[in-house]
Amino acid sequence: MELYHLRTFVTVAEEQHLTRAAERLFTSQPAISAHIKALEEELRLTLFDRTPKGMQLTPAGRQLLDQAQRTLATAGDFLQAAKGMQNELLGSIRIGLNTDAEFLRLVELQAGLSAHHPQLGIEFLAGRTGDNIPALRIGRLDAAFVSGDCDEPLLESHILREEEMAIAVPHALRDQIDSPDIRALARLPWVYTSPSCAYYQLMQPLFDAHGCKPVKTMLADQEDAMKAMVAAGVGLGIMRRSEVEAAERAGQMHVLPMELPTLSLRFAYLRKRTNDPVIRAVVAELSAIWGLKDLTQREAV
Numbered sequence: 001m002e003l004y005h006l007r008t009f010v011t012v013a014e015e016q017h018l019t020r021a022a023e024r025l026f027t028s029q030p031a032i033s034a035h036i037k038a039l040e041e042e043l044r045l046t047l048f049d050r051t052p053k054g055m056q057l058t059p060a061g062r063q064l065l066d067q068a069q070r071t072l073a074t075a076g077d078f079l080q081a082a083k084g085m086q087n088e089l090l091g092s093i094r095i096g097l098n099t100d101a102e103f104l105r106l107v108e109l110q111a112g113l114s115a116h117h118p119q120l121g122i123e124f125l126a127g128r129t130g131d132n133i134p135a136l137r138i139g140r141l142d143a144a145f146v147s148g149d150c151d152e153p154l155l156e157s158h159i160l161r162e163e164e165m166a167i168a169v170p171h172a173l174r175d176q177i178d179s180p181d182i183r184a185l186a187r188l189p190w191v192y193t194s195p196s197c198a199y200y201q202l203m204q205p206l207f208d209a210h211g212c213k214p215v216k217t218m219l220a221d222q223e224d225a226m227k228a229m230v231a232a233g234v235g236l237g238i239m240r241r242s243e244v245e246a247a248e249r250a251g252q253m254h255v256l257p258m259e260l261p262t263l264s265l266r267f268a269y270l271r272k273r274t275n276d277p278v279i280r281a282v283v284a285e286l287s288a289i290w291g292l293k294d295l296t297q298r299e300a301v
Contacts (some may be wrong), residue, residue, distance in 0.1 A: 001042055003075055006068045008035035009047060013065050014154075016054040023138045073272075080275050092121030093278050096132035096144030098198070100223050103240070104145055104265075105289050112285040120278065128221060130196025136268060143269040143282060147198035150266050157268035158295045160286065165202060165263055166241035167256035168226075172233040180258035186212040189235035191226055192219045198263055199238045206260070227252075 012021045022029045040047050047061035113120055132144035133152055150157040173188055186207055193199045207214055217235040220226045230237045231252040247253045267286055273279050280296045287295045
């Protein structure tokens with residue numbers, strides 16, 4: 001029996017699906033099937049029932065799952081302890097972004113990591129919250145910035161800040177708004193974001209609660225694109241309040257006097273990598289940058 005047999009067993013048990021398990025382990029479905037078959041033959045037990053709904057653990061599989069998880073965790077701790085004895089933190093990390101570099105304080109993050117861990121390779125990859133979470137889940141990203149709630153059971157996430165949001169109003173539409181009435185606002189043109197953007201998740205409940213849907217003029221998924229479209233008079237949009245207020249001072253748009261829920265900016269990664277030295281190094285830098293207590297010393301939010 002090899003550790004990869006146990007890793008495959010645990011992953012299939014978590015995903016209940018061979019294809020999803022293969023994606024997480026960066027291998028093929030036939031290889032996953034072969035690992036399970038070899039393990040079942042060695043143990044002389046059937047671990048899964050193959051059903052139309054996916055791979056379901058048998059009673060024997062359920063009894064062995066916890067022990068398999070503990071075995072893998074022990075092996076992982078052994079490797080992390082060995083890595084911790086090295087003088088230099090080696091390797092690389094792929095971090096998914098969900099907004100602009102200035103807001104995420106990436107220059108400070110890169111500078112801190114380079115100063116403290118010069119052998120660590122860093123990749124910042126542009127994306128959106130709705131794309132970053134599944135990319136974390138299957139291992140395409142090592143960590144990511146995400147906004148809003150993060151209830152994915154496989155992930156840990158730390159709140160870096162609560163961001164106030166606001167509705168940005170173009171000059172051309174200001175005279176058409178007598179009060180922040182939701183139904184009246186829905187009849188005006190809006191610049192949308194895609195459903196994978198956290199701003200969309202904030203916008204939709206606002207109108208759904210009043211049984212209306214805002215008029216969509218176009219889609220702009222990037223903060224700078226949204227700002228440019230609102231300033232050009234294309235439509236209203238939801239943006240960070242600090243951005244809208246700065247644009248208002250510059251005479252580019254107006255802030256609608258209406259309170260919106262805040263959005264949590266989070267840093268997320270796979271729960272099983274909590275003790276990974278690379279992840280811990282990045283979290284420690286973020287703690288210092290954002291003026292937070294050392295996030296590596298407490299449970300993630």
